[in-house]
Amino acid sequence: MMNSLKEIADTIAKYNQVVICGHIDPDGDCLGSMLALGTALKKQGKKVRLVLERTLPDNLSPLEEDWDYCYTDDFVFEPEDQLLIVLDSGALDRIPELPPHKLPIINIDHHMSNTFFGDYNYVDERAAAAGEIVYLLLEEMGIEIDQKIGYYIAVSIISDTGCFRYSNTNPRILRLMADLLEMGIDTASIYKDFLASHPxxxxxxxxxxxxxxxxxxxxxxxxxxxxxxxxxxxxxxxxxxxxxxxxxxxxxxxxxxxxxxxxxxxxxxxxxxxxxxxxxxxxxxxxxxxxxxxxxxxxxxxxxxxxxxxxxxxxxxxxx
Amino acid sequence: MMNSLKEIADTIAKYNQVVICGHIDPDGDCLGSMLALGTALKKQGKKVRLVLERTLPDNLSPLEEDWDYCYTDDFVFEPEDQLLIVLDSGALDRIPELPPHKLPIINIDHHMSNTFFGDYNYVDERAAAAGEIVYLLLEEMGIEIDQKIGYYIAVSIISDTGCFRYSNTNPRILRLMADLLEMGIDTASIYKDFLASHPxxxxxxxxxxxxxxxxxxxxxxxxxxxxxxxxxxxxxxxxxxxxxxxxxxxxxxxxxxxxxxxxxxxxxxxxxxxxxxxxxxxxxxxxxxxxxxxxxxxxxxxxxxxxxxxxxxxxxxxxx
Structure with a gap:
């Protein structure tokens, strides 16, 4: 079932302890949107954990120090965990292997092939990046997009559009990026750090x-x-x-x-x-x-x- | 002296026979903005000639057939020519060599080093591309940006921002490009044709x-x-x-x-x-x-x- 963005926002608002994960082999969109949402929810006073399967791949190393990530090899759910949010993942077999749990799942994605595996699902295949949806979600939740959150959103969008080179680039994402530029986010250096820095x-x-x-x-x-x-x-x-x-x-x-x-x-x-x-x-x-x-x-x-x-x-x- | 965009627009409106040129070794911004302005003025019933120094370089070959260009080796001013518009050129020694003339010159550019060589000058160094200024000028002149003109503007902007990778990318240009996308301009294929097609x-x-x-x-x-x-x-x-x-x-x-x-x-x-x-x-x-x-x-x-x-x-x- 597809929920509205408002239903997703209202659901998240109800919980105080949240686990967030993306897909395996995380890319800039996946990790950027995890960090954007995680940072925003933390700002609201929630306890947030971001789960990864392994240490970050080389190209995401600029985000290594940004969070005290959890890794699946020693990850356990805490009794207080209330909600699992899955970002940028088309199906449950695409996410890192987690211990058994009974948490409600919110599935936020932009892949056409999404299987609607969540208890709540918001899938917008016109979105070029999961970060684009997170941006809209935060607006819906009334959470201010500050410099840090804006940076993560920009990382996500620049990664998944190849810095606006790919045909998924849409008017909404360009206007959104214009707003981020006005906030002082330096898109050229994000491009450089994530897409144009080759070993x-x-x-x-x-x-x-x-x-x-x-x-x-x-x-x-x-x-x-x-x-x-x-x-x-x-x-x-x-x-x-x-x-x-x-x-x-x-x-x-x-x-x-x-x-x-x-x-x-x-x-x-x-x-x-x-x-x-x-x-x-x-x-x-x-x-x-x-x-x-x-x-x-x-x-x-x-x-x-x-x-x-x-x-x-x-x-x-x-x-x- | 710096003129307002309105003064430039009003001046152009007065003339019916216009010669447009850019800088030598034309790039996508130079040629794109020449074609955008030329097409728009032609649509208004003006007689417009675009002058080049030599046949187009390889990377601009998709624009070869778009106009019946004039070349400096056999270019003569016609007695009826009334106005010379120079685009994207910082100084007069950067433009193709033209025969002597007494036409008033309009200088439209975005280079910080511009020498204000025109009788009328509009230099906006915050603009990422000359095509960005042409867009604003056409709006000022009340000329509708149709698909064809929008395409040329997009070629100009995508060329000079490296498809939004460079640090000259500004909020205005992203919003402008969002409008062009909504008109159906295919930026991904422009990127492909002009920046990602290597011999x-x-x-x-x-x-x-x-x-x-x-x-x-x-x-x-x-x-x-x-x-x-x-x-x-x-x-x-x-x-x-x-x-x-x-x-x-x-x-x-x-x-x-x-x-x-x-x-x-x-x-x-x-x-x-x-x-x-x-x-x-x-x-x-x-x-x-x-x-x-x-x-x-x-x-x-x-x-x-x-x-x-x-x-x-x-x-x-x-x-x-």
Missing amino acids: LRKIRLRGLVYSRMKTAFDGRVAWVVIDQEMLKEAGATVDDTGSISSELRDIKGVEVGVSILEREPGLIQLGLRSNDYVPVNEVAMIFGGGGHLRAAGARVRGDLEEISKKVLQKIGEYLE | LRKIRLRGLVYSRMKTAFDGRVAWVVIDQEMLKEAGATVDDTGSISSELRDIKGVEVGVSILEREPGLIQLGLRSNDYVPVNEVAMIFGGGGHLRAAGARVRGDLEEISKKVLQKIGEYLE
Whole structure:
């Protein structure tokens, strides 16, 4: 069942001790919206705990010291805990594993695929970021958005819109960000800290990737094989390969960008991004994966070279 | 002398035959604002000519067919021309070379360094883009911003704010862009077309650059020498080296990103970008160049290796 924002606000108002969590592998939207809501509720005198599965990934390290986070490996519910708020998570199996509990759950999300797993649900798929909904919720609750809360909202929004580059950018979020700028929030430095601060090893890996990248089908496909050897040479990890297929897609004339990553010997991960007409989710499905029309992926067991050949061949069928 | 926007609007209203130009080496802001103003004035029944120095650079090619541009090599003023409007240009020596004329000049710009060269001047240095001022001017003139004009304004703004990544992004421009989005302007595809569509040779050059990049002073400087050999190997041109120093600055822990480009044998171009505390304009000045506190450059004649050594040494003095 879908609740109104007012029902969500009224429900939260009733409880004094709240546990908040997001999804596993937290991103800037997830953690930013957790911190924004957590800080706001704390300001109201509530006792708030933020739960994570593990220490923060590298790119979120600027938020490391901002909260005394709880981690699932030693997390226990306290008898006084009254409410669990889940942010930015499409389904319960996407959240960190928690001990059994009987707390009511509030589910606040912007994923179209949300399963409405909460006792209370507010899912706004037009929102570009969970932080956008938290902003509206705080307004509804009459909690003033101060500098600190505004900063977390901005982190959340800038992360999930790629600093307004992605097509999820909407008028509401731009106006909201204008208000935050007027409060003195420095969006350019948030962009820098969270989206444009790359570990050296990632740039070294780009050197190898762009040098070894190949094109096929008259330049309509740009593809690269990243094997263990290459990761080792750059001192890079699987985490550093993240956006390679979209980077290749951004080459002029390219319709499909493909990264073929050897995660471990015999386990191949495909990253597929297209621009206009190749439904890469269909290609991914052939290899047991899935995803969106223009962004998809798969994990396959087998021989690196054989799989590469087959992937190129399958993509070629869509280019004819 | 600085005029009001209303004075500018009233002045333009008086004339029926207008010539518009921007600065040499036009960028998205320059051309976008020329097209926005030109289209709007044409809609009012004026005869409008847009003057360029040469055919558009590669990255502006989506705007090639949008107008029947005039080029300076065969441009003559017509006896009926009444007014010259110069957009996005800090000084008269920044505009394409025009034949002698006695037309009144309107100077509309957002550069702090503007010399107020016009008979009428409107310089708003808080504006992130010339297109932002054109938007306000059209509102003042009561000209409806239609889809086409809105598109050009968006191209201008997205270009000069790096799609809202740069610190010039202001609340007004975000609200203005929200209005454009509501009109159906697709900012994500403008971003894609103008800022994220790289020629293959540019990416090949990145492969070489990132592979040969070096760090110095405990990783606080990332630098690369790009010689003629390297450009040849990538099939790249000097144009493709544009943002390399800022890309190097975006590496974690790096304070100064440096590109040392051999434009031609014996002619070295320095690109210097810093993050927080090195005044790279001072470094550039040592080599006869200049620029901003965090973004500067210089052209030096001399030996590639010697100059590289000296640049690193000078930067080092600021890091102590």
